Amino acid sequence: MNELQLLTWARGPGLDIAVGIFVLGVLWRLIEIYTLGRKKDLAAPRRAAGASGLHTVFRRSLAPPGMLKRSPVSYIGGYTFHIGLAIIVFLGAPHILLISNLTGLSWPALPAQLIDLVAVVTMAAMLVMLFDRITKPAKRFLSTFEDWFTWTVTFLPVLTGWLAVQHLLLPYTTMLALHILSAEILLIVLPFTKLFHAFTLFGSRWYNGSANARKGVPV
Amino acid sequence: MQGPLIDTLARQGVSRRTFLKYCATLASMMALPPAAGRAMAEAMAAARRPSVIWLPFQECTGCTESFTRSHSPTLEGMIFDMISLDYQETLMAAAGHQAEEARHTAMRDNAGKYLLIVDGSIPLGVDGAYSCIGGRSNVDLLQEAAAGAAAVIAVGTCAAYGGIPKANPNPTGAVSVSDIVKDKPIVNIPGCPPIPVVMTGVLAHYLTFGSLPELDDKGRPKAFFGETIHDRCYRRPFYDQGKFAKTFDDEGARRGWCLFELGCKGPVTYNACATVKWNGGTSWPVESGHGCLGCSEPDFWDAGGFYKALSVPADPLGFTAAAAMVGAGAGVAGGFANRAKKSTAKKTHEPVTLDDLEVPK
Numbered sequence: 001m002n003e004l005q006l007l008t009w010a011r012g013p014g015l016d017i018a019v020g021i022f023v024l025g026v027l028w029r030l031i032e033i034y035t036l037g038r039k040k041d042l043a044a045p046r047r048a049a050g051a052s053g054l055h056t057v058f059r060r061s062l063a064p065p066g067m068l069k070r071s072p073v074s075y076i077g078g079y080t081f082h083i084g085l086a087i088i089v090f091l092g093a094p095h096i097l098l099i100s101n102l103t104g105l106s107w108p109a110l111p112a113q114l115i116d117l118v119a120v121v122t123m124a125a126m127l128v129m130l131f132d133r134i135t136k137p138a139k140r141f142l143s144t145f146e147d148w149f150t151w152t153v154t155f156l157p158v159l160t161g162w163l164a165v166q167h168l169l170l171p172y173t174t175m176l177a178l179h180i181l182s183a184e185i186l187l188i189v190l191p192f193t194k195l196f197h198a199f200t201l202f203g204s205r206w207y208n209g210s211a212n213a214r215k216g217v218p219v
Numbered sequence: 220m221q222g223p224l225i226d227t228l229a230r231q232g233v234s235r236r237t238f239l240k241y242c243a244t245l246a247s248m249m250a251l252p253p254a255a256g257r258a259m260a261e262a263m264a265a266a267r268r269p270s271v272i273w274l275p276f277q278e279c280t281g282c283t284e285s286f287t288r289s290h291s292p293t294l295e296g297m298i299f300d301m302i303s304l305d306y307q308e309t310l311m312a313a314a315g316h317q318a319e320e321a322r323h324t325a326m327r328d329n330a331g332k333y334l335l336i337v338d339g340s341i342p343l344g345v346d347g348a349y350s351c352i353g354g355r356s357n358v359d360l361l362q363e364a365a366a367g368a369a370a371v372i373a374v375g376t377c378a379a380y381g382g383i384p385k386a387n388p389n390p391t392g393a394v395s396v397s398d399i400v401k402d403k404p405i406v407n408i409p410g411c412p413p414i415p416v417v418m419t420g421v422l423a424h425y426l427t428f429g430s431l432p433e434l435d436d437k438g439r440p441k442a443f444f445g446e447t448i449h450d451r452c453y454r455r456p457f458y459d460q461g462k463f464a465k466t467f468d469d470e471g472a473r474r475g476w477c478l479f480e481l482g483c484k485g486p487v488t489y490n491a492c493a494t495v496k497w498n499g500g501t502s503w504p505v506e507s508g509h510g511c512l513g514c515s516e517p518d519f520w521d522a523g524g525f526y527k528a529l530s531v532p533a534d535p536l537g538f539t540a541a542a543a544m545v546g547a548g549a550g551v552a553g554g555f556a557n558r559a560k561k562s563t564a565k566k567t568h569e570p571v572t573l574d575d576l577e578v579p580k
């Protein structure tokens with residue numbers, strides 16, 4: 001198999017398998033999670049101003065007072081790489097083309113150089129966060145295999161994409177094939193690891209927020 | 220044709236100056252040092268004229284057309300003056316037994332020294348019966364001719380990689396020259412058709428230095444196949460700016476924006492079209508408004524469609540609907556299982572009493 005065949009496989013059967021597993025996993029887990037239900041709260045609701053699911057969805061995105069100072073790497077690094085990933089995935093021209101091909105939805109792209117810069121910043125932020133996780137004893141103690149693994153599968157698509165665009169390490173065709181394959185691994189892994197927070201994040205915040213609201217606690 | 224090449228060229232109206240300029244251009248195109256141009260001119264003018272046997276196999280004659288009809292009939296066409304073309308079915312006057320005789324004579328008289336040029340793929344299906352010349356299969360002819368060759372030049376994507384005949388499902392069992400010939404140096408000059416100057420460059424290199432030029436991992440001369448179409452494309456700035464033609468006749472297409480979204484394979488295609496161009500530097504596919512097909516890459520025919528961008532699926536997704544049903548089914552089944560578990564837990568639940576908490580004395 002030469003590199004063009006590898007690329008064609010990655011764009012063809014590989015993508016088909018990856019998207020299939022992704023859709024299967026996402027639907028499976030979302031339906032299972034949301035059909036779990038919770039016990040009815042029999043206590044009388046005690047609503048307080050500013051306490052609601054919607055408030056919590058936004059409030060949890062902000063650092064609680066003092067926390068930004070206590071762990072700046074987690075907050076700033078976390079923000080940087082999450083926003084960076086979103087920009088690369090949703091505003092890079094080839095990515096929009098893929099989304100448009102799969103869903104029919106399309107929007108304008110950012111210039112390639114800007115995406116390039118964002119990719120470098122994203123990778124830097126992810127590396128700093130990894131370093132922080134390794135060097136901070138508490139973080140390292142709390143880290144399991146899944147944490148290291150999900151960091152890797154998230155980092156690889158950014159790295160290979162950037163290397164492909166920059167023509168580094170391997171010929172463009174090979175690197176592009178590896179980039180698409182790494183993104184496919186991410187798609188396959190996403191529904192079954194902590195990366196599923198991309199789907200459950202706002203739902204669980206809403207749930208916690210509304211539960212707290214019933215108890216009259218604006219968190 | 221007799222006498223040194225320079226005399227022949229002079230008869231065709233090519234001055235010595237033009238010839239020297241051409242050799243200098245050729246040398247610089249192949250990234251050789253400036254002195255190589257002069258060396259090339261001297262070597263080619265003196266023209267040792269190696270014997271060349273050109274075997275056409277499963278092909279469309281487009282490669283021969285490309286060389287013989289290249290821009291000025293005297294310069295690229297010079298390749299036919301630089302060499303003693305002892306067998307070329309399309310161009311030779313002889314036919315039938317006389318043609319076969321010419322081939323045998325050339326092979327016998329220049330054993331171990333002649334250059335073998337092959338265009339077309341070699342079918343292996345049904346014992347090679349899909350393509351025969353004079354009652355003999357292509358694979359048989361190739362093995363015989365390659366045995367006494369100094370080197371083999373595979374011209375065109377068919378000879379280099381199997382090309383269009385090898386396209387899925389490959390009904391004739393077509394393979395490339397390098398699949399058959401294992402013990403001779405092989406230069407691949409892919410393209411559908413290949414660029415004439417690449418052929419001239421390889422021959423000039425061979426005549427001047429007595430060796431073949433440096434090749435990449437796919438057997439192509441690095442000097443011409445070292446960079447992608449995309450990297451040398453004059454439309455590249457539009458790619459970087461995110462300006463793409465969406466259809467072949469929209470505003471973007473008229474403004475000459477990037478053809479990536481229309482399926483251009485420039486980013487994964489190594490060839491010299493963007494710099495050398497075609498028809499004497501007149502234009503080339505992308506300049507004429509059509510994306511690159513990737514014709515100098517192996518299996519370009521099966522690389523997911525000419526009009527599909529590289530970042531979109533090569534095939535329509537087939538599993539998604541089924542996967543969605545299975546996923547939803549698994550979710551619902553999981554939900555029921557969880558509910559059943561919950562109600563069982565509820566039923567078997569035994570409230571804790573004070574007695575349970577007392578430590579037995």
